[in-house]
Amino acid sequence: MxxxxxxxxxxxxxxxxxxxxxxxxxxxxxxxxxxxxxxxxxxxxxxxxxxxxxxxxxxxxxxxxxxxxxxxxxxxxxxxxxxxxxxxxxxxxxxxxxxxxxxxxxxxxxxxxxxxxxxxxxxxxxxxxxxxxxxxxVDWFTNVRHLACSEIRAANLSGDCSLINEILRLHFGLKQHHQTCVRDRAVLSILAVRNITKESAQKAVDDVFDSCFNDHEPFGRIPHSKTDARYAHRDFQNRDRYYSNI
Missing domain, CATH: 3.30.2010 (Zincin-like)
Structure with missing residues (x-):
């Protein structure tokens, strides 16, 4: 969040x-x-x-x-x-x-x-x-894993973890840096809205990370830039037209 x-x-x-x-x-x-x-x-x-x-x-x-x-x-x-x-x-x-x-x-x-x-x-x-x-x-209020999943998706798909944003935060890394950023941002967001320990927030993120990180709907991909997002939007519109004609 x-x-x-x-x-x-x-x-x-x-x-x-x-x-x-x-x-x-x-x-x-x-x-x-x-x-x-x-x-x-x-x-x-x-x-x-x-x-x-x-x-x-x-x-x-x-x-x-x-x-x-x-x-x-x-x-x-x-x-x-x-x-x-x-x-x-x-x-x-x-x-x-x-x-x-x-x-x-x-x-x-x-x-x-x-x-x-x-x-x-x-x-x-x-x-x-x-x-x-x-x-x-989504059980936002009592199921922290539901919240964790949405926070993972938001950090992953919104551009929160773009290279330029991470550089501005003075966070640098190469190997799986995007995944690390998504995990960290999701944990911080959970801690901002839930009175739980950092360890509990990290466990919730770890429990659902793989499935939620790989859920790219509605983009169909991780949009790393505005150009990616434009292509994703075009593909979404074409997909919508395809299914409407079936």
Missing amino acids: AGVPDKRRPGPAAGEQLQQQHVACQVFPELLAEGRPQQGFFSSFFTSNHKCQLMLLKTLETNPYVKLLLDAMKHSGCAVNKERHFSCEDCNGNVSGGFDASSSQIVLCQNNIRNQAHMNRVITHELIHAFDHCRAH
Whole structure:
């Protein structure tokens, strides 16, 4: 997870949250009246919220990773709406964003997202969680291995572990460095949202790593660059057309 929503509002009871995970037709339910207040696109100029909204719009319209994920979500019956499923908010700490499974909404931390490239990575990462939430009965709240699997996939497929990002983190390596990065990022993400030991997080990642690392849906490959993502999107569209004609 690129980050998690801060706990500034009480959420639904845990039992209610878990129930929502298993109702396929409620993957994207309408926000309840007591849900997050939505920020209007033109509510204020030259503010962090306005900047966040502009970067969000650019990502949704131009980023090939995100465009593929949006198509895949729609194909799976979970069409994404910008106003409904994204919220730019101030967050505590160094959190960049998070997927709120109880409301099926992606929170973007407008006070911590630094630039357009950062926004692209955060949205891609969180949309992978949303895609997993749409296609599978993910027990986000009590099964740490389910969480570990989605975090592995998000780190693997979102560009979090691209060579340039690892160089910027001053992390260098050659042999299986991508796998090492994915493991490390997944463990860090689990520790950010679960009160468990590092050893427990590492064990959860190890238990599911091989199967989840090799699950490349909906990309069909590990997209190491925007060019890879564009080809993956083209292949996804062609695959969709093929199956629709069978």
